Every structure is written in structure tokens, then in C-alpha cells.
Amino acid sequence: MSRIVLTEELQTEYQRLFAACDIREERAADVDERVDAIMADRDRYWTVGRRLNLPWFVVAVLHEADTGHDFTVHLHNGDPLTERTRHLPEGRPAEGEPPFSWEDSATDALCLSYWDQWSDWSIAGTLFKLEGHGGWSYRLHHPEVPSPYLWNCSTYYSQGKYVTDDSWNETAVAQRCGVAVLLRRLAERDLIEFAGAGEPAHGPLLRYAETETSPWVEALQRFLNTLPGVYVKVDGWAGPRTSEAFHKLTGRYLSGDPRAADRD
Structure with a gap:
């Protein structure tokens, strides 16, 4: 059993990281090459x-x-398909003949x-399952290093x-593209779509809300802070100052802001 559970806090973390994920410029061509493949x-x-009721893109990034x-080679461990696996897990597949x-x-x-x-193939559910597959050691023992x-x-x-x-090894560097990064690029190119728990079913992703945080609002706040004369706290709360900065950018307040209703 996993020592980590998918709490609401962890769901928010995954959503926030995925929403704000930036691919390194020097690796962008590599990522696109892998996505093309x-x-x-x-x-x-x-x-x-289809056989297992999994999203095809999860199979792909694995x-x-x-x-x-x-x-x-076998997906289990990289042993050749010409025979059953010899390394752990040994003797797979158990049925059929090589x-x-x-x-x-x-x-x-x-x-x-x-x-x-x-069954949870939302962004958070997918990343949770993938991180568990890759191993929880980073999160448990080296939380300062996001799992490569x-x-x-x-x-x-x-x-x-x-x-x-x-x-x-604190100086070793991973080589293969991270699975979340591959998923992010697939999503950027409009090649996949997540569904399920934790994703808004309808309505705007960005709404005025002083009582709850959102990773989408946090991503917006980071962008707004790149504009001249805009200084908003990056906290995920879509309150008056964030809505005012959004108005400065677009000429409209966030949906749900009372000031937006006054202008209708």
C-alpha cells in the first residue's frame, strides 16, 4: 500500500504544478520529438x-x-519480448508463449x-498514480527535489x-523527459484532454472567489505580475486586487466580481 494518499491538498498541488509548468527552453525540442513519436x-x-479502460496517453508516457x-521489450522491466521476463517481475507474462x-x-x-x-484520470489523479509508479522516495526523503x-x-x-x-546522488541529472512534462506538452498541443474529479465540468476556470483558492488563479496571478504596474500576491485567491489587475489587462472584471455585475 502507498504511504501517500491523494488528499485535497495534494490534488491542489498537482493542479497548481501542472497549470504553471514551464518546459525548459533547451529541452523543448527534445520534448516535442518525444511527443511526435x-x-x-x-x-x-x-x-x-481500451483493454484496461485506461487513457491511451497514460500508457504512452509510461x-x-x-x-x-x-x-x-517488456514494459515490466525492459527484458526482450522474445522470451518471458528474466528479471523482476520474473516469468511474465505467465500466459501465452513467446x-x-x-x-x-x-x-x-x-x-x-x-x-x-x-479510475481517477483527472490531472491530479493521473499525476498521483504516475508519481507512485515512479516512486515516492523523492517526496518522502528529498522533498526539495520534485520527482524527475x-x-x-x-x-x-x-x-x-x-x-x-x-x-x-545530489548532482546526478535525470535524462528522460518527465511524464508530467510530456502530458503537459500533449495538452498544450490540444492532443489530449483530462476528465474526472477535480476538473471544472463547466463554467469559467477563473472566477471571483474570496473563500477558496484555485491553481488557475495562481497561474493568472503569476502572469499578471509580469505586467507593468501590477503587483498582486500569488496566493490563488481571486479577490478584489486580482480582479482589478485582470480588468487592467482585459477591460473586464473576473466573472462573479460585483463590479462586473454593476457594469452589465
């Missing part, structure tokens, strides 16, 4: 996802992160890790990684 094989990921987009198709092996690997039993399994190639991560399961 993913899209070229979308149908293969969709086939596996394949990219865990085996480097290699269709000749050589195995990548789709059959990937289906077995995902079932073995209970991906088919997860999620965030490598973004401005959140620079260095520090586990070079083995229990060996930490």
Missing part, C-alpha cells in the same frame, strides 16, 4: 488502453519513461501493477536523483 504510435497505446519508447506482442506484454504489465483498478519521473525537462527540476533504488 508518441503520436505516431497512438493506435498501439489506444489498443492497450512506455516512454520506462523503456524509452522501445517496442521490442515471442510476445508488445500489446499483450504491456497489458500484463499494467494489470500486474493494478493500473486497471485506478514527473518533472524532468521542466523548470521545476534541475538536478538530484536516485541512481539506484536506495542510492541518492
Whole structure:
């Protein structure tokens, strides 16, 4: 069982990080190259996802992160598909005879890790499941380093990684693109869409609200602070000052601001 649970606070953290994620300029071409490769094989990921009721893009980023987009090896551990796995988990897939198709092996690997039993494919739910798959050691033992399994190639991560399961190196740098960064780029290119818990079903993402915080408002506040003469606290609260700064930018107050109603 995971030692981490998906609390409301953690959901907000994932949403905030994903909303404000910036891909490092020097890695942008690499990220786009990986996204192009993913899209070229979308149908293969969709086939596996359909079997297990998973979003195809979750299968895709797992394949990219865990085996480097290699269709000749088991998703379980990178052993060749020409025989059952020899390393842990050993002897997989248990059914069928080698050589195995990548789709059959990937289906077995995902079932073995209970991906088919997860149902929250919101941004927060997806990132929680992916971070757990990559390992909680960063969050538990090195919280100053955002997990590179999620965030490598973004401005959140620079260095520090586990070079083995229990060996930490503070100067080592991860190489493969983080899965959250790949998802972010897929979303930026309008190639995927998240759904489910934690995502607004309808209405504006940005609303005047003095009683609750929002990662979308926090992202807006960061942007507003880049404008001349605008100084708002980055706290996720869409109060009068944030709405006033939004008005300075757009000529309109945030939806729900009483001043907006007065002008209607």
C-alpha cells in the first residue's frame, strides 16, 4: 500500500504544478520529438488502453519513461519480448508463449501493477498514480527535489536523483523527459484532454472567489505580475486586487466580481 494518499491538498498541488509548468527552453525540442513519436504510435497505446479502460496517453508516457519508447521489450522491466521476463517481475507474462506482442506484454504489465483498478484520470489523479509508479522516495526523503519521473525537462527540476533504488546522488541529472512534462506538452498541443474529479465540468476556470483558492488563479496571478504596474500576491485567491489587475489587462472584471455585475 502507498504511504501517500491523494488528499485535497495534494490534488491542489498537482493542479497548481501542472497549470504553471514551464518546459525548459533547451529541452523543448527534445520534448516535442518525444511527443511526435508518441503520436505516431497512438493506435498501439489506444489498443492497450481500451483493454484496461485506461487513457491511451497514460500508457504512452509510461512506455516512454520506462523503456524509452522501445517496442521490442517488456514494459515490466525492459527484458526482450522474445522470451518471458528474466528479471523482476520474473516469468511474465505467465500466459501465452513467446515471442510476445508488445500489446499483450504491456497489458500484463499494467494489470500486474493494478493500473486497471485506478479510475481517477483527472490531472491530479493521473499525476498521483504516475508519481507512485515512479516512486515516492523523492517526496518522502528529498522533498526539495520534485520527482524527475514527473518533472524532468521542466523548470521545476534541475538536478538530484536516485541512481539506484536506495542510492541518492545530489548532482546526478535525470535524462528522460518527465511524464508530467510530456502530458503537459500533449495538452498544450490540444492532443489530449483530462476528465474526472477535480476538473471544472463547466463554467469559467477563473472566477471571483474570496473563500477558496484555485491553481488557475495562481497561474493568472503569476502572469499578471509580469505586467507593468501590477503587483498582486500569488496566493490563488481571486479577490478584489486580482480582479482589478485582470480588468487592467482585459477591460473586464473576473466573472462573479460585483463590479462586473454593476457594469452589465
